[in-house]
Amino acid sequence: MKTYYQFWFHFSLVILALFFIISCSGTRHGEKLSVEATIENQIPILIENVRKSPENPQAHYQLAKTYFDVDSMQQALAAVNKSLELNGKSNRARLLRGDIFLEQQMLKQAYQDYVDVLTSETGDEFVESIRTRFGRPFPxxxxxxxxxxxxxxxxxxxxxxxxxxxxxxxxxxxxxxxxxxxxxxxxxxxxxxxxxxxxxxxxxxxxxxxxxxxxxxxxxxxxxxxxxxxxxxxxxxxxxxxxxxxxxxxxxxxxxxxxxxxxxxxxxxxxxxxxxxxxxxxxxxxxxxxxxxxxxxxxxxxxxxxxxxxxxxxxxxxxxxxxxxxxxxxxxxxxxxxxxxxxxxxxxxxxxxxxxxxxxxxxxxxxxxxxxxxxxxxxxxxxxxxxxxxxxxxxxxxxxxxxxxxxxxxxxxxxxxxxPLNHDDLTTALQNEIDALQDSETRIKD
Missing domain, CATH: 2.120.10.30 (TolB, C-terminal domain)
Known part of the structure; x- marks a missing residue:
């Protein structure tokens, strides 16, 4: 029980890891696009939809969302970027891109997308979901x-x-x-x-x-x-x-x-x-x-x-x-x-x-x-x-x-x-994190 014991007392080493965090959140549940097909089986269909309608931002978004649901983050990012290229005002696509960045621990990029969503005309609609994604929903x-x-x-x-x-x-x-x-x-x-x-x-x-x-x-x-x-x-x-x-x-x-x-x-x-x-x-x-x-x-x-x-x-x-x-x-x-x-x-x-x-x-x-x-x-x-x-x-x-x-x-x-954090407090908290991450990057470069 060595690590278990030391965990509680080696504060100088960071309160060690004997029994912590969780994957208790489980896996993300993707939107089922068909009652008779699994999410993975939908990808070829969605790729075909994109081929047939390359200028349709919704087609690219659906493909990005499905890639995200099966943890294919690079493919998801490429697809959602194309969706935003075709429709830069889509908060749903921007929110998804923030989630992709968050999964990849690209925090500054994720938080910037969340700020952009919050400061849009319909930003109030996304406060609750972004609060949860930010991981700091309360003061x-x-x-x-x-x-x-x-x-x-x-x-x-x-x-x-x-x-x-x-x-x-x-x-x-x-x-x-x-x-x-x-x-x-x-x-x-x-x-x-x-x-x-x-x-x-x-x-x-x-x-x-x-x-x-x-x-x-x-x-x-x-x-x-x-x-x-x-x-x-x-x-x-x-x-x-x-x-x-x-x-x-x-x-x-x-x-x-x-x-x-x-x-x-x-x-x-x-x-x-x-x-x-x-x-x-x-x-x-x-x-x-x-x-x-x-x-x-x-x-x-x-x-x-x-x-x-x-x-x-x-x-x-x-x-x-x-x-x-x-x-x-x-x-x-x-x-x-x-x-x-x-x-x-x-x-x-x-x-x-x-x-x-x-x-x-x-x-x-x-x-x-x-x-x-x-x-x-x-x-x-x-x-x-x-x-x-x-x-x-x-x-x-x-x-x-x-x-x-x-x-x-x-x-x-x-x-x-x-x-819970309101719209303005959440926006400010996210922006403060972006500034802190930028400052850290600058210090590392210097």
């Missing part, structure tokens, strides 16, 4: 700043506060702040590293992992952790999961009476614990009964409960890449929710259980995504060259908080899900 705001790292945020159940970890004091400690980023208070004060704070349904109880029981002189990455609970009203801290193995990534349920966590305690191989396979466990804090929820030759991690405690989301590389899975609270009825050749991780349910947020490296770096509870309707929420990770919903589903190193250090940000 994003910075919550913290400083020459240190702030990471792993988690909303309190009432949505008024956020717990997080910070290394501003030289080691990781747990902090609490108001939801607007003010009134930051240090909760732990220990020479060890205290990490990954989470709330359950009670606003005064936080679970976190800590190296405070490992008194060796080893470096942070080589120290094992245990799980602790803190009562915010009394300040009392109690160890609730103790083992020589590394126990981490807690998740609370059943009014804080049960806790899920990640451990490699059952991997008996004689190798360093960072290289062992991790599983997910559930402990009843009243009876001390321990239940192993996953058991396979893979790394399983990042458990997160639904608000009713019936379901657990988690990430696993059982099939190669880390993908998002769902199981019931007894480790049964397991369903794979994402599918792809990239990694997904840190899934989290909305309070009503209808939506899941997570992060993934589908486009080369980690971004925040959102999807339905069955893995459907995937939406990209961030589009940045930095590493955006560990998203968490507020209880009212109006916000998602996450951490990112887009300013150099890891800081906390929030996404305003209630106010």
């Amino acid at each position: 994003i705001y910075l919550l913290t700043s400083g020459d240190f790292n702030n990471a792993f945020p988690y909303f309190s159940p009432d949505g008024k506060r956020i717990a997080f970890q910070s290394d501003r004091d030289g080691n990781w400690e747990i902090y609490l702040m108001d939801v607007d980023g003010t009134q930051q208070v240090r909760l732990t004060n220990n020479q060890a590293h205290d990490e990954m704070p989470v709330f359950g349904v009670r606003s005064n109880i936080i679970a976190f992992s800590s190296t405070r029981d490992d008194t060796s002189n080893r470096s942070r990455i080589n120290k094992a952790r245990n799980i602790f609970l803190m009562d915010l009203l009394t300040g009392n801290v109690a160890r609730v999961v103790e083992h020589v193995a590394d126990d981490w990534f807690p998740a609370l349920t059943d009014r804080g009476q049960k806790i899920a966590f990640v451990s490699e305690r059952d991997d008996e191989r004689d190798v360093p614990f960072q290289e062992k396979l991790s599983d997910i466990y559930l402990k009843d804090l009243q009876s001390s009964k321990l239940l192993r929820l996953t058991q396979n030759q893979a790394d399983d991690g990042s458990p997160s409960f639904s608000s009713d405690g019936k379901w657990i989301l988690f990430a696993s590389n059982l099939d190669g890449n880390f993908q998002i899975y769902r199981m019931n609270s007894q480790g049964q009825d397991v369903h794979k929710l994402t599918h792809g050749n990239f990694d997904c991780g840190a899934p989290h349910f909305s309070h009503d259980g209808k939506v899941i947020t997570f992060f993934a490296d589908k486009y080369g770096n980690f971004d925040i995504f959102m999807m339905g509870d069955q893995g459907e309707n995937v939406i990209r929420l961030t589009n940045n060259m930095a590493q955006d990770a560990y998203p968490r919903f507020s209880s009212d589903k109006r916000k998602i908080v996450f951490h990112s190193n887009r300013t150099g250090k890891y800081q906390l940000y929030w996404i305003d899900l209630m106010n």
Whole structure:
């Protein structure tokens, strides 16, 4: 589980890839041109249509769209360029060309086509579709700043506060702040590293992992952790999961009476614990009964409960890449929710259980995504060259908080899900990205 372990702590290396992004968006579904023929079989017919009507922009557009649907991007680009040559005012063709450029990671060209569509006479009609393509459909705001790292945020159940970890004091400690980023208070004060704070349904109880029981002189990455609970009203801290193995990534349920966590305690191989396979466990804090929820030759991690405690989301590389899975609270009825050749991780349910947020490296770096509870309707929420990770919903589903190193250090940000970008904001955001990409190209040339 070496990469899985290091992912959470090597912030200087970019919050590594154990379990992230997704191809959960699936393949694009092309327009069926005939009820009895597949998309691929339509290409010869469309080529013949173009031969017969070479001056018809619609014929070239249909051919370009079909090439796009079967991932033949060079042919699609040639066909759509011909369509635009014949009818330069076609927003549908220009939008398709932007999509082709986007698939080829030609971002400046893609964004310019989207801007041209938005600024046309009928641009308002395309706002929603371009918002989704841009991968930044909602406003994003910075919550913290400083020459240190702030990471792993988690909303309190009432949505008024956020717990997080910070290394501003030289080691990781747990902090609490108001939801607007003010009134930051240090909760732990220990020479060890205290990490990954989470709330359950009670606003005064936080679970976190800590190296405070490992008194060796080893470096942070080589120290094992245990799980602790803190009562915010009394300040009392109690160890609730103790083992020589590394126990981490807690998740609370059943009014804080049960806790899920990640451990490699059952991997008996004689190798360093960072290289062992991790599983997910559930402990009843009243009876001390321990239940192993996953058991396979893979790394399983990042458990997160639904608000009713019936379901657990988690990430696993059982099939190669880390993908998002769902199981019931007894480790049964397991369903794979994402599918792809990239990694997904840190899934989290909305309070009503209808939506899941997570992060993934589908486009080369980690971004925040959102999807339905069955893995459907995937939406990209961030589009940045930095590493955006560990998203968490507020209880009212109006916000998602996450951490990112887009300013150099890891800081906390929030996404305003209630106010999607309007026409002017979207146009400005796209133009700013075009200018930034142009500036980057100029610096490289110089």
